[in-house]
Amino acid sequence: MSLKPAMRQVLWLILLLLSAGRAWSQQIPGYNYDESKIPPYSLLDPLRLENGTTVTTSSEWWSIRRPEILRLFEENVFGRTPANAHVPLRVHQIEMDRNALDGQAIRKQVDIFFTAKGEAGPYMRVLVYLPAHATHPSPVILGLNFRGNQTVLDDPHIQPTPVWSRPEGTTSLEHAQPGEATRGSEIEEWQVRKILAHGYGIATAYYGDIEPDYKDASQYSVRQLFLRPNDAAPNVDDWGAIGAWAWGLSRALDYLQTDPDIDAKHVAVTGHSRLGKAADWAAAQDLRFAAILSTESGKAGQSLSRRGLGESIAHLEHSFPYWFCVNYAKWVGHDQEIPADGNLLLSLLAPRPVYVASAVGDEWSDPRGEFLSAMSASRVYFLLGAGGLTNSEMPAVEHPVQGGNVAYHVRSGKHDVTAFDWDQYLQFLDTHFHPQAALPSSRKQSR
Ligand code: GTR
Numbered sequence: 001m002s003l004k005p006a007m008r009q010v011l012w013l014i015l016l017l018l019s020a021g022r023a024w025s026q027q028i029p030g031y032n033y034d035e036s037k038i039p040p041y042s043l044l045d046p047l048r049l050e051n052g053t054t055v056t057t058s059s060e061w062w063s064i065r066r067p068e069i070l071r072l073f074e075e076n077v078f079g080r081t082p083a084n085a086h087v088p089l090r091v092h093q094i095e096m097d098r099n100a101l102d103g104q105a106i107r108k109q110v111d112i113f114f115t116a117k118g119e120a121g122p123y124m125r126v127l128v129y130l131p132a133h134a135t136h137p138s139p140v141i142l143g144l145n146f147r148g149n150q151t152v153l154d155d156p157h158i159q160p161t162p163v164w165s166r167p168e169g170t171t172s173l174e175h176a177q178p179g180e181a182t183r184g185s186e187i188e189e190w191q192v193r194k195i196l197a198h199g200y201g202i203a204t205a206y207y208g209d210i211e212p213d214y215k216d217a218s219q220y221s222v223r224q225l226f227l228r229p230n231d232a233a234p235n236v237d238d239w240g241a242i243g244a245w246a247w248g249l250s251r252a253l254d255y256l257q258t259d260p261d262i263d264a265k266h267v268a269v270t271g272h273s274r275l276g277k278a279a280d281w282a283a284a285q286d287l288r289f290a291a292i293l294s295t296e297s298g299k300a301g302q303s304l305s306r307r308g309l310g311e312s313i314a315h316l317e318h319s320f321p322y323w324f325c326v327n328y329a330k331w332v333g334h335d336q337e338i339p340a341d342g343n344l345l346l347s348l349l350a351p352r353p354v355y356v357a358s359a360v361g362d363e364w365s366d367p368r369g370e371f372l373s374a375m376s377a378s379r380v381y382f383l384l385g386a387g388g389l390t391n392s393e394m395p396a397v398e399h400p401v402q403g404g405n406v407a408y409h410v411r412s413g414k415h416d417v418t419a420f421d422w423d424q425y426l427q428f429l430d431t432h433f434h435p436q437a438a439l440p441s442s443r444k445q446s447r
Helices: 005-025 058-076 192-197 222-226 241-256 274-285 313-319 328-329 342-349 365-385 419-432
Strands: 090-099 105-113 123-131 138-145 163-165 174-176 201-206 260-274 291-295 353-359 401-403 406-411
Touching: 058 241, 058 274, 058 342, 058 365, 105 241, 105 401, 123 138, 123 192, 123 241, 123 328, 138 241, 138 274, 174 401, 192 201, 192 313, 192 419, 201 241, 201 419, 222 241, 260 274, 274 291, 274 342, 291 419, 342 353, 353 365, 353 419, 406 419
Parallel strands: 138 201, 138 260, 260 291, 291 353, 353 406
Antiparallel strands: 090 105, 105 123, 123 201, 163 174, 401 406
């Protein structure tokens, strides 16, 4: 018996809603999403030294514990940014318009070349919008994008970024100009006009310019530029793609620091999901980032692997081994023992303002894990005099909490970046982008 077209349409709608519901709750089957089934675990103590003593002064934090935690991440998670990963800043401005977006913005597009070969070698194309009528150099929010610069706004003057893809059923990668239809396709996630209207600039680059996000694609990565001669195999703590993306963020910051229209002391770094992990790791290593806005960075980001809820280390390592150092594989099946977890990553951001954002539907990232992580890292913020969260209860949905330099919210909806997230981020930056808790005098440039 054949269904009437109207009936078929209704059935279609129901199916669609059902599958949207599945995407909404974002639970990959086969993993634990039940608080009562969390195995016994202990949270790492950001203030406890490896020798068992507790850090009680900020100088012990900066000189002993912080380097210890950085090393734990280098050895167990992201790998080490090579000591020789320095490149002189080589910038070629390809476009500038001081009257962009109908007079709302200054738009700049620059290529940052990573080698002396210029365009013939690897390079990153950075798109910058600044508020047009600013009376002072503008604070800027910097973040990598997933699908090309042209996706962040419906501006016909954005130079499209060639993007990587792996056509179905093939093993080879294509690097090609994206279609015009992608222009402005991520406008909701980026909220460029809102950010500008609020007095902030925004800078972005396509993460594939630094390394394509595919297995076995490292030959196209900037990592190739810093290989040790005569080494056949990688070391167990060599960096992975997240390390490379983080490095790219620091290179974009090198450029932003040279632009007199930009207040280089107030550059916040942002990122969503895997790019949230990269933003966290960039700011952990590079103290020039003045604030961090991290959306659903999840496991191997700000969330807690040790809680065993949502994504596991086994999943991360199986699906994205190239994001991490070889040693990360040691922790597969040992989530409760990993010596470098989200709360320690968050502590490396102290005392700079950090906004941790979760979504109720993103159970894969474990929103409560992200909150508990912010609570735990707040102890370091207190030690450094910046203040942090004090309320130990997970806040209600869409009720942001803030203590000192640490803020957290969980909003309704799925794994995404929304106008709600940006509204909170902008308010947060407003309250913090004036003199910060003191950083040590040894505050250094990135590697
Ligand atoms: C998922 C990954 C998460 C998160 C996410 C994303 O597949 O398991 O850790 O990084 O990708 O980047 O959207």
